[in-house]
Amino acid sequence: MSATIIDGKAIADRIQAEIAEDAARFQAQYGYPPGLGAVLAGDNPASAQYVRMKRRACEKVGFHSVAHVMTASSTQDEVEAAVSALNADPHIHGILVQLPLPPQINEERVLRAVSLDKDVDGFHPINIGMLGMKGREALFTPATPTGCMVLLKEAGVNLEGANAVVIGRSNIVGLPVALMLMKANATVTVCHSRTRDLPAIVRQADVVIAAIGRPEYVKADWLKPGATVIDVGTNRVDDPSDERGYKFVGDVEFEPALGIAGAITKVPGGVGPMTITMLLHNTLKAARRIAAAG
Secondary structure (H helix, E strand, O other): OOOEEEOHHHHHHHHHHHHHHHHHHHHHHHOOOOEEEEEEEOOOHHHHHHHHHHHHHHHHHOOEEEEEEEOOOOOHHHHHHHHHHHHHOOOOOEEEEOOOOOOOOOHHHHHHHOOHHHOOOOOOHHHHHHHOOOOOOOOOOOHHHHHHHHHHHHOOOOOOOOEEEEEOOOOOOHHHHHHHHHHOOOEEEEEOOOOOOHHHHHOOOOEEEEOOOOOOOEOHHHOOOOOEEEEOOOEEEEOOOOOOOEEEEOOEOHHHHOOOOOEEEOOOOOHHHHHHHHHHHHHHHHHHHHHHHO
């Protein structure tokens, strides 16, 4: 029996259509659209592409967007000044700081400079701290982990008491998604490069979140039969059979996993589209809060 493929693109398209309708109602009520501002520093082609994709997504749903694009030699003051300008702009409701920043930039200082009311990426230390506290709720949660949680819900996964294994402990995905799984009452194990006997731990998991950035690292025979697999990895690998000379694969062996998992996301077309969608969702939420506050 083949696993159900969780189609992140189809889910994202449906949610984005709802966001576009809500954005039109917002503009009709207030006379201006929700706005997203991006700060990009450096010469990372992937980061530049991500910012372009997010701005195109804004255009698609009727959002206003601006971008402050700086070089890899940008100073701390210049990056923080860009954030401050967006904080002060009444038509910008959400601020995205594209990570990673150049090595001379203190990332935490930049993220802390983002207004809490506009922290639609959910990376402000206060938002992350609230996410980690029992009985508290973050104002915004990070886009990719939130997308993972929506995909699990769409797949009909009952997280209450489930064994969930998160592979990877980054501040962007692994750590926040583990905290969100705990809030959903799953029993969570976070694995990383120092974990002993990773396959044995993964084999106990009802839910696997793979977010390590290593192509097809998680083998199909590590999976518990019927497990739900959310593959966050997007890894470029050489492929002479593709006209581009390369293809993108996830952190999990996809084809072999189809015969073992109960449900699995594909790469591309799984978590990726959900990340942008959740960023748009957070921006609309921020716009409503700011507009209501007057």
